[in-house]
Amino acid sequence: MSKDFSFLNEDFDDLRDLLQQFENLRTGKSHSFLDEDSFEQIIDYYDERDEMPIALQAAEIAIEQFPYSSTLLLKKANLLIETKKYNEALDLLEKAAILDRTDINLYILQTDVYLALNQHQKAASVLEEQIEQFEGEDRIDLLLELADVYDDWEEFEKVFDCLKMALEYDPNNEEALHKICFWTEFTGRNEESIRLHTAIIDEHPFNHLAWFNLGTALQGLKLYEKAIDAYQYAVAIDEKFDYAYRNMGDAFIRLRKFADAIEVLQKHLEIAKPEDVIYEAIGHCYEKQRKYTQARYYYRKASHLSPNDDKLYYKIAVAYMMEANWDNAIKSLHNALKINKNSAEYNMSLGECYLELEKHKDALIYFMNAVRARPKSPVVWQELLKGLYVAGFLEEALSQLVTAEEKAGRKPIFMYYRAAILIAMGKTKEGLLHLETALQQAPKIVKKLVELDPAILQHVSVVDLIAQYRRKS
Known part of the structure; x- marks a missing residue:
């Protein structure tokens, strides 16, 4: 028809x-x-x-x-x-x-002129003087306009105040409800937002935006369980409220309830346009559950939507590394490096993969790249020193250790590494002296020494010295 x-x-x-x-x-x-x-x-x-x-x-x-x-x-x-x-x-x-003088467009246009002239005080005064003269939608429109003036003026606390006044006058105004959610987070006025939206819900229990805003304010105070309850009311009223599922997923992740997070984020995917951040969040949840195949699947879906996001390729690589699948990890890391070649983290991870494959020279190339990218990072130097040690370049390791302390500071981990290098070079007495100094300063990280070279525990003098400090602690 x-x-x-x-x-x-x-x-x-x-x-x-x-x-x-x-x-x-x-x-x-x-x-x-x-x-x-x-x-x-x-x-x-x-x-x-x-x-x-x-x-x-x-x-x-x-x-x-x-x-x-x-x-x-x-x-x-x-x-x-x-x-x-x-x-x-x-x-x-x-x-x-x-x-x-009864047409609000008069005052809105006056406001536009004063804003264009960068006269924020006059713009605000025009609206402030007129708000009480109007009722209904006109008053709300003026309050929302005033909120925009304060935003442009960077008087952000007053933006929140205007939106709060608008909602006290009209609790179901959707524009004010949408805007105050952002400004609550921006200003950190979560407690006020909780009181405001609780009052709105008492009068209008089926206002799904008020439930959502209550949830975000509770989440802002890290009250994740209560925030989830609020989001669940919001989606009970509007089952296609995608932002509520998104925030609920984040709250579940904060509580380390990854299965619940996956469930609500999957619901988000059913009702909203696919987004890379949602796929990435689901991948993160699977990774935390040690389900690396599923994690990679969702990281890849995210990367298809955001092919220039190097972090996604890195996350895929990490999921391979957790399964000791070094070759595939290397492929993903190279993809990440194509986008961000100066990342110390990616270079360092590549070095780790090549080290596991006993491709020592390749490993050292990437460790050196990482050091050049982040010369003040003790962690990066630690990986280079480990690479040199494992590869048997002990003299070079000792030389680089001096540079590491110059660039990144004299950290206890470097003392442990110096002890290991010296002992491996046959300079046991000197090595034990450095080991004792390290144990005096940071006995708890002696495990880093063992991680570097488990065989070091075959030295009776090393074991005795460690045992001595364990008894003291």
Whole structure:
């Protein structure tokens, strides 16, 4: 059954007739009478098409015929603002105010002028003085406009105050509810937001946005269990509320309830457009569950949506590394490095993979790259020293150890590594002296020495020295 859209053709024909009549008027030809409403349509038409000179001409002709129309004065003032003729616009707005002070567009346009002139105080004053004079939607519109002024002015606490006032007046205003969610997080006024939205819910228990905002405020205070309860109310009211599922997933992850997080994030995927961050979050959950195949699957789905995100290739690599699948890890790490070649983390991980495959020279190349990228990081130096030690380049390891302490500071881990290197070089007494110093300063990280070379425990003197400090601690 076909639908009748003839009314659209009628509207178009009417507008076409108006435009022809106006064209006749401005060119001096015979024309029909144009009333005030007709002029408004004509002005809007040319304004929307960015034909500003004709729109202004239409406004001027209209005002000549209807000099006491505040609406037409406001139309022209708006055009003048668009063309950056601010002083002329203010003059017109003063005339319009004499004719009619009940049109909120008057104050919004005045605000636009003062903002354009970077006069935020005047812009705010105009609205502050008028808010109490209006009721209903007009008051809300002025409060929302004032919130935007304070945002532009960077008076962020006052933005929150305006939105709070708007919701106290109209608890179901969706624009205010959407905006205050962001500003609660931005200003950290979570406790106030909780009180506000709890009061709204008491009066309007099926307001899903209020439940959602309550959840985000609770989450802002790290009250994740309560936040989840609020989100569950939100999705019970609106089962397609995708942002509630997203936030609920994050809350479950914070609680390390990864199976629950996966369930709600999968629900998000069912009702919303696929996003890389959602796939990545699901991959993270599977990784935490040590389900590395599933983790890689979702990281890859994320990377298909965001192919230039090097972190995703790195996460795929880590999931391979956790399974000791070094060759595939290396492939993913090279993909990450193609995007971000100066990442110390990626170079360091590549070094680790090559070290596991006993490709020592390749490993050392990437460890050196990591050191160049982050020369003040003890962790990066630690990996280079480990690579040199495992590869048997003990003299070079000792030399690089001196440089490491110069660049990254004299850390206890370096003392342990010096002890291991010296003992491996046959300088046992000197090595034991350094080991004793390290045990005095940081006995708890002696495990790093054993991780470097488990065979070091075959030295009775090393075992005795470690045991001695364990008894003391």
